[in-house]
Amino acid sequence: MKNFSNAAFAPEVIELMTRALESSVATLPEPVSSSHIKTIAESILRTAKDGEREIDALQRIALLELALAPRD
Structure with missing residues (x-):
């Protein structure tokens, strides 16, 4: 995982990020790989570190980045 050692998040932001992660993964077809x-x-x-706090935006950006990521 990339270096996020200097990132700090309030509990409510962690909850938003968790919900965005769960909802993003739920949209993927099975089997979902650990790299995804x-x-x-x-x-x-x-x-989120850059300041985004909307779950839908976090999800959209993550799924877009996944779609654009080079395939292994």
Whole structure:
């Protein structure tokens, strides 16, 4: 996972990020790979660190980044 050691989030933001992660993963077809979850989680962390607090926006950005990510 990328370096997020200097990121700090309030409990309510962690809840928003968790909901965005869960709803993002729920939209993916089975089987969901751990690399997909990692990409989504990193995107949500980065986007929330930049100040985004809307669950739908966090989810949209994460899924867009996943779609644009190079395939392994």
